[in-house]
Amino acid sequence: MKMKRLPFVVLAVMLIVPSFLVHAAPAVDEAGETGQAGELSAKEEVIYANLHGDGQLDEIFVVNTLHVSEAGMITDYGPYSSLKNLTNEAEMKQSGDEVRFEAAEGTAYYQGNLGDRLELPWNFSIFYELDGEEMAADELAGADGRLQITIDTSRNEDVDPSFFENYLLQIALTFEEDTYETLETSDGMIANAGKDKQVTFTVMPGEEKELRLSADVTDFEFSGIDITAVPPAMAIEAPGADEIAGEFNSLTDGVKEIDDGVGELKKGMSQLNDGLRSLENGSAEYKKGLDEMAGSSAELVKASSTIEQALNEVSQSLQLTEEMNVGDLQQLQDGLVQLADALHETSQGLAQLRTQYAAAYKQVNEAMNGIADQPVSQEQIEQLYASGADRDVVDQLVDAYSAAQKAKVTYSAAKQGFDAVDSILKEVSAGTKEMANSLTALADGLTSSLEQVDGLGSFSQLQEGLSALAANYSEFHQGLVRYTGGAGQLSAAYSELHHGIGEATEGSGELAAGADALHNGTGKLHEATSSLPEQMQEEIDAMISDYDKSDFDPVSFVSEKNHNVDTVQFVIKTAGVEKEEPEEAPVEREEEKSFWTKLRELFSRE
Structure with a gap:
């Protein structure tokens, strides 16, 4: 067996040895470290801290992750009280805050305990x-x-x-x-x-x-x-502000419409006030004329009564004689002419008053018709309050709107009375003019009669004419009495109408002043809200700049000498609250019997 495995061992040695032959051994310094320095591409720090229950610092240590781009002697920094290599068994050397150790290419880890040398941020x-x-x-x-x-x-x-x-x-x-x-x-x-x-x-x-x-x-x-x-890991992008900006633009446009509408309201209120003021002035002149006419009615009736009496006396006492004095008849004719002229002036004054009243009434009517009929709902008013507009300005707007609607309702109710004034003025002016024309014709007839007096025959005709004149004048006098009585009643009734016109004018003046103040307020509100979209965007940008830390370059927590720091994180934990568990009594275990013991006990039983 050994003889068969030998060629494989020899082959392995032959493959390994050349690699040692072609690489020179690195130099070793006196401290036993190689002279080849390694390189770091990046470093990560995770700081672990334990706190007491009240938040005070107990202990702190750092786990360093080093990304080694070139193997060799690595140098890192930190005021550690002790070190622990978490990658391999390579020895770590420390001199002051300098840490050195051999590391292969790749990722190396080591732990550095800080004790109480550093505090948390x-x-x-x-x-x-x-x-x-x-x-x-x-x-x-x-x-x-x-x-x-x-x-x-x-x-x-x-x-x-x-x-x-x-x-x-x-x-x-x-x-x-x-x-x-x-x-x-x-x-x-x-x-x-x-x-x-x-x-x-x-x-x-x-x-x-x-x-x-x-x-x-x-x-x-x-x-x-x-x-x-x-650090926030993501760049904070601006939220979709277009929709919000659109809402603000709608608000701005709405405020502008309100401002324009209040401007129209101000214009209408001003026209209404001008019209009512003109109406009040014309009404004052008309009232003055009525008062003067009513005041002179007694004198007019008295003068007419004198004329009637004179006519009757002349008619009854006229003698058919050549020695008769007709000077009294001439005075009668002069009185009739003066009375007719006075009535003509009154008729002309009434006609002028009617013209002034019509012009003032037209302005008032246009101003009142200029107030919109479309009602504003309570929901719309609440939306306006909720829009963020100045509550004082909105209150003024609502009050002005309510006052304008009230004025329009009041005007609508009184319009029939205003319309009737023109007819009254027309009838009174026409009646006065007709009366003046009758007196003028009467005076002219008397003049013609006096010019034709020539002898007894003419005096006889004059006597007959004066009798007829006296009879007709009695009827005229009764009509004049009725007319002056109506004029007095008209004067008394018109005083109340004139007082109402004065109050309406005063109220329209307050409305016009309120509309002016309201327009100033809505103008300021429009000016303040016109730039809301831009202000909103500026606020959003400022808020984002406060919290967007995407451009933050991490720095080492343990030493400013460390570079290429990629991330620094903190993991902190406080002590918990734990109940003490009761100690368990030790359980006595029966000694396990061996097979031989069990066998012996089996044969020893009786």
Whole structure:
């Protein structure tokens, strides 16, 4: 057998030996290390830390992963208190913070214990309260009651701030089944972990947080708090802001429409106020004319009565004589002419008042018709409040809208009265003019009669004409009395109408002022909201820049001398809460009997 295997051994030696012959042995220095230096392409650090129950640091060590691109002597740095090669049995040498060891091409691992030489970039303070009483973690084992756990995270000012500013903390607590009820937190997320519950908190880079959770616990046990710290692994892309921007644009367009509408409302209110003010001025002139007419009615009736009496006296006392004096008749004719002229002036004043009233009424009617009939629903008003617009401005808008609608309803109710004024003015003016024309004709007839007086025959005719004139004038006088009585009633009634026009004018002035103030407010609101889409995008960009750490270049946690650092991660855990298990009494085992013993006992039985 040995003779047959020998050729294979010789062949193996022949294949191996040439490789040693063609490669020169590396030089060895006095310390026993080869002179060939290796190269690292990248390095990863995972920092493991154990905390006490209150968050104070207990111990910390680092697992280093070295990606060796060229085999040889590798140099790394860190203030380690002890080292452990996790790849092979190669010896690791340490001088100060310099670590050296031989490594083959590929991946090499070693652990460096830091002891208390370094601190974490964060300070953790953990507080426990049971039924409102603060307790240490190790006092909670097996406890029952309402438990509250508070975790404070803050920056450690003594450590490189790049970790605090660029690392995200994830803090997880697991509660086992049957140890808790009504688990609550406003800061974290509660999720199922099999039969257990896990509460997870997230602390963004650069933030200091106070985190709380509470639960009703029974026979409490707790595995501790798990904390990981890593830089956000993904670049944060801007969310689809186009749809949001579209909504803001809709809001901006809506505010502009509101501003335009309020501008139209302001214009309409201004026109309404101008029209009502013109109406009030015209109404004041009309009222003045009515008052003057009503005030002069007594004098007019008295003058007419005097004329009637004079006519009767002249008619009764007229003598058929050549010596008769006709001067009194001339005075009668003059009085009739003056009365007719006064009535003509009154008729012209009423016609002018009617023209002014028609123009003012037209402006008021156009202004009122300019107020939209389409109602605004309560739902639309609530949507406007919910849009984020200034509540004071919206309140003014709603008040102005309500006032405008109220004014339109009031105007619609009073429109029939306004329409009737024109007819009244037309009838009174026409009646006054007709009365003036009658008096003028009467005066002209009297003048003609006086001019034709020539002898007794003419005086006889004059007597007959004066008798007829006296009789007809009595009827005219009775109509004049009725007219002046109606004028007095019209004056009294119109005073109330004029007072209402004044109140409407005053109210429209307030509405116009309110619409002006509202338009200023909606203008400012439109100006403030017109740039909302751009402001939103700027806020989104600023928020993303705060949390997007994709451009962060990791640095070594243990030494700034380390380069090509690919990743640095922190794995941190606090002590748990465990109940002491009762010691089990040792079980005495019966010594196993051998086959021969069993056989001997079998034959020894009786």
